[in-house]
Amino acid sequence: MYQPYKIEEIKKTKERLEGKKSIVLIDYKGVNIEEVDELRNRMRDAGVDYFVTKNTFIKIALNELDISDLDSYLAGPTAVAASSEDEVAPARELAKFKKEITKEKDFPLFKIGYINGNVMDVEKLQQLSKLPNKDQLLSMVLQGFNAPINGFVGALNGIITKFVRTVDAVAKKQDEEKN
Numbered sequence: 001m002y003q004p005y006k007i008e009e010i011k012k013t014k015e016r017l018e019g020k021k022s023i024v025l026i027d028y029k030g031v032n033i034e035e036v037d038e039l040r041n042r043m044r045d046a047g048v049d050y051f052v053t054k055n056t057f058i059k060i061a062l063n064e065l066d067i068s069d070l071d072s073y074l075a076g077p078t079a080v081a082a083s084s085e086d087e088v089a090p091a092r093e094l095a096k097f098k099k100e101i102t103k104e105k106d107f108p109l110f111k112i113g114y115i116n117g118n119v120m121d122v123e124k125l126q127q128l129s130k131l132p133n134k135d136q137l138l139s140m141v142l143q144g145f146n147a148p149i150n151g152f153v154g155a156l157n158g159i160i161t162k163f164v165r166t167v168d169a170v171a172k173k174q175d176e177e178k179n
Contacts, residue, residue, distance in 0.1 A: 006057070013053055014061035020049075020082040023062075024090040024125065025070060025111040028052070029077045031102070039097050039108070043081055046089045052079045069119045073112040087115050088131050095129035 002010070017023060028036065043050035055074040062070055081090035091113060098108065113120035113128075120128065131137070 009053060009057050010060050010064075013057045014064055016049055016051060017058075017061055017065060017080070017082055020084050022083050022087040022090055022113065022115040023067075023070075024081045024094070024113040024115075025058075025073050026079040026081060026094060027077055027107065027109040027111050028079045030105065030107040035101055038101055039094070042093050042097055043090070046083075046093045047085045048081050048083045048089050048093060050079060050081045050090075052077075067114060070112055070114055078111065079108070086134055088128050089133065091120075091125045091129040092131065092133070095126065 028039075031039070040050050055078050058078065058080060059071055059074045062068065081094065083089045091110070094108065094110065102108070110122045110125045112122070113125045115128070132140070
C-alpha cells in the first residue's frame with residue numbers, strides 16, 4: 001500500500017484530471033524556471049490547468065479514470081496540461097509558447113494528447129494547435145450563416161435602386177414631353 005502522502009497526491013492529481021475535455025502530456029525537458037513560469041501563466045490565462053507531478057501519480061490517477069492509453073508516454077519529465085472548457089487550448093497555448101518564447105529551441109514537446117476520449121499523437125496535436133478558440137470558431141460559423149443573407153439583401157437593394165432610378169427617369173422623360 002502507498003504511504004499517506006502518496007495517496008493524497010494521487011487523489012489531488014485525479015481531481016485535477018477528472019472531467020477534463022482534454023489532457024495533453026508535455027515533455028518539458030530543457031525549459032528553465034522563467035520559461036516554466038511564463039508557460040504556466042499563459043496556460044492559466046487560457047483556462048488550462050498546467051502542473052507537474054510524478055509520472056506514477058499521473059498513471060494511477062488516469063487509470064482510476066479508466067484512461068490507460070497514455071501509460072507508455074509517462075516516462076521522463078512530464079507536465080500535464082488539462083482543460084475542461086476548450087479542448088484545443090492546451091495544444092494551442094503550448095504551440096504559441098514555443099513559437100514566441102522558445103523559438104530557437106526544440107522544447108517543450110508534445111508527448112501525447114487525450115481529447116474527448118480520443119488519443120491524439122504529436123502530429124494531430126500540432127494540427128489542432130492551429131485551430132482558433134471556440135469563440136472565434138463560433139464567430140466564423142455565424143459569419144458564414146450571415147453571408148448569404150447579406151448578399152441577398154445587397155442584391156435586393158440593388159434591384160430596388162435600379163427600379164427607383166428607372167421610374168424617376170421615366171417620370172422626367174414624361175415631364176419633358178409635356179413641356
